[in-house]
Amino acid sequence: MLAAGRRVLLMVPEIALTPAAAAAFRGAFGRRVAIQHSALSAGERYDQWHRIRRGDVDVVVGTRSAVFTPLTDVGLIVVDEEHDGSYKQDESPRYHGRDVAIVRARAAGAVVVLGSATPSLESYYNAENGRYRRLTLERRVFDRPLANVRIVDMRTEYAAEGPDVILSGALVDALRATLDRREQAIVLLNRRGFASAVFCRQCGDTLECPNCSVSLTVHRAAGRARCHYCNYSTGVPKTCAKCAGPYLEQLGFGTERVEAEIGSVFPSARVGRVDRDTIRRRGAIADLLARFGAGELDVLVGTQMVAKGHDFPRVTLVGVVSADIGLGLADFRAAERTFQLLTQVAGRAGRGELAGEAVVQTLYPDHYSIRHACRQDYAAFYRDELTFRQSMRYPPAVALINVVVKARTREAAMQDAGTIVEA
Structure with missing residues (x-):
């Protein structure tokens, strides 16, 4: 595209992923790369925006808001990890970055690539029905093998050790072996706090x-x-x-307590934590991930942030605490998001020359989202989840519209909502 004089927009779901992506493009194309995301200062955002507007930039890397940058002659838009919920903005103006990218590409006559190891059910459904062209990468980069995944049934663990167990015996043993080999581990719990x-x-x-x-x-x-x-x-x-x-x-427990528990079991281990409580300072997440990448930390505990697109060659173990935590949410996508999160975080292990493994703790080892994630079988999950969605008349089998009704009183709002339902 660049050789043909057209420009490229790369979208990533998290701000923390922009530095590595931008660095890769700068290594190939020099300084004609700009970054766009909400964590930039007003001055930085102004400078980047005007570089793009003047035509001094060939590649823009950014989060969902980057889809609105004034980049001209766009020939390619890549939406990396297109399944990620971070692309959707619920506040006004409400939009989905992936969907805006598709519309913008169509208007510009550009190609749009939706990339993911765990595509959203909507995108996969569109590919199955011929709306999108599906391209499948059959192997990992450099033919690295997938991580070996073990499921730990926490019902058995609680029966043997009591209800206060946070780290199963299998996960403790795996952590000990990893630390003894001077390798690194990531431990995921998608709930912060103590x-x-x-x-x-x-x-x-x-x-x-x-x-x-x-x-x-x-x-x-x-x-x-x-x-x-x-x-x-x-x-x-x-x-x-x-x-x-x-x-x-x-x-109960969250990432703060898991961090403390690992520190208690392994006093000499250098443990870091990535969640909203530890990254409030500007640049904190980049600093923490850089320390982990440099080998200054042995174990990284975190919420879903640790599952997204990071490449740490020395990570050979991923532990998942309470893998089923999202299944109880009142969300018809709960199983899909659980499957995606488990598959993505397991993919953080074994990305270098060292083989990887994942230990997944759950109370529901037979739930299809967890079973298929541990087997890393997307096609089987897609079939089961689509059957469920069709039976319940949920997307992508049907389209849903969210209507927000506002009024001065609750009674008036309920009356107006009832009128809409009956219309």
């Missing part, structure tokens, strides 16, 4: 958000209990607000 609830053993009351009516998550380092929906926070209480009893118990 404990997921504060419960009173005397009256049964749970500490909840006054705005959202959900359990507050304890963040030990900050000394706060926080709502992950509206960001309300309060100090962690010593006594129950309802009965004044002192018998409060912290239940």
